[in-house]
Amino acid sequence: MGIKVDRKKVFEAIDGYLFISPWLILFTIFSVVSLIYAVYLSFTNYNLLKPPQFWGLEGYQRVLEDELFIKKALPNTFKYVLIVVPIQTFLSLVLAFAMDQKLRFQRLFRTVFYLPSVTSSVVISLIFIWLFAPQGIFNQITGLAVNWLDDPRTAFYVIMGMNIFTTSGTLMLIFLAGLQDISPTIYEAAQIDGANGIQTFFRITIPMLRPVIFFVVTVGVIGCFQVFDQIFVMTAGGPLNSTTTITYLIYKWAFRDTTIKMGQASALAVILTLIILGVTLLQRRVIEGSGASAER
């Protein structure tokens, strides 16, 4: 009897591994092996031509001494995250809150808001290049005469604005789902206690949404630290490197420059991963630390 049970267990285990095998094989190759190899490459001088040679922390040191990284990519990336994440989070929360009022045409609004998120990053970038051209529609409507994407003072902000515009629809849907999960009885209780709209929003809605806010901010931070498509298409890091971000620099070093520096690019990729990890953990402490945790 005992043997029979064991055999059944063995077969079940075999089935289990067969079922997960397609995912497990791909995951092993493209995530596990890739990650280990990325860390290994970061300690080498790999340039695609000669086999990688170990050179310890030299690659990291070169990254930290690189002018383009220290003066442009690093501050640009932080600036991008610090501007885009709060604005897109706040904006999508306001939109979701407005949607959650029992207004008419809710479904229509929801559809329209999601449209920019459906469009591909390349297509929306191509459209924005044209809208923000010197004779483009934006200048025509506003009567301005700014060369938005060729001016180092404005180019980065156009890209930021565009990305806030495209992601807010998705984030709004996530917030809306979170808002609709909050039980109406809590609002009724607050009303009986005489809370006004603003008090209700800050004392009830925000705390109840804490897990969703954490999720939206985390996704935003991870995504924003890796911004690439829009920069590649709209400015290629220019003008005067004013839009060069860390991910763009990784791409530039590993694939675009005439002397390919895959080792150094890998070192930067590892640094970026550590930055993202650090910021995510920090932000988790901030969001969970401020006020009692609202378990759902």
Added chain:
Amino acid sequence: MSALLDTLARKRSQLDWEVAGDRIRKTIFYAILIFWAALSLAPLYFTLIFSLKPIENAYTPPIYWPTPFTLENYRTILETFDLFPRWVANSVFISVLVTLFRVLFCAMAGYAFARIEFPLKKVLFNVLLVSMMMPGVVTLIPSFLIIGPGLIKGGLQLGNLTLPTGFNLIDSPWGVIVPGMADAFGVFMMTQFYKSFPKELEEAAMMDGSGRWGTFFRIVLPISQTQLLTLALLTFQGAWNNFMWPLLVLRTPEQFTLPIGLQWFRGEYYTLYSVILAGSLFNTLPILIIFFIFQRYFIRSIASTGSKEG
């Protein structure tokens, strides 16, 4: 008596005030919603209008209406410039295959994580959860080497055996498809779904002598259609719009997907902006149509990402 009337009057005025306040509040919310709706529609609207105007009018007013009207840009795309249809076909091929493989593989793995007992299951699932937070850039270079020339040039030497360390799929659609065939989020999503799914039907099928695989393909997959469709839509949208990876893998214009092609086209023919706009619509329209047909599922899939993670 007068006291009572007084209270009533006060109550009344308070009510009036509340109604007025409610109206102001609603007006503000409507204003916000209408403003954002107009903003959301504007880029697509202008793109459509100017794709219907002659090339030399790419920046010429009127901006709200297509005068003079022409279909020339669409003709250029479909007839003169034969790479465009090619790019659309490549995009369809890659996106459809990525979607089919990923939905199947994620459903299989999700089902196993939810239902089957096997050693190291907990560990593997936790690894999967952690990998969802891992930024994609860090594996970009090794993944490129694996798909292309190989991690070790000349292969891995094991005695007198040489094992290849790369797929050699640069400039092939399969170089884009293979890494996209499975993904952690899809597995996670399917696991959560199967966990909340009643077991009775499968158990009955198993009792009737149907094996694990038969049950999975004949019972489990068909009854999880809705969830599979949700994952399929999400995957298709991602694959259809994907940029960075195909940019690295696909090298010759004949192999490009539509987003890579459009970007390349702009580099080559930057004066033909109206054609680019018309081409952009070819990238946006299919997704838009799918979105309108399956709106419910799209919205559910997006909404679910937040609540399940939190």
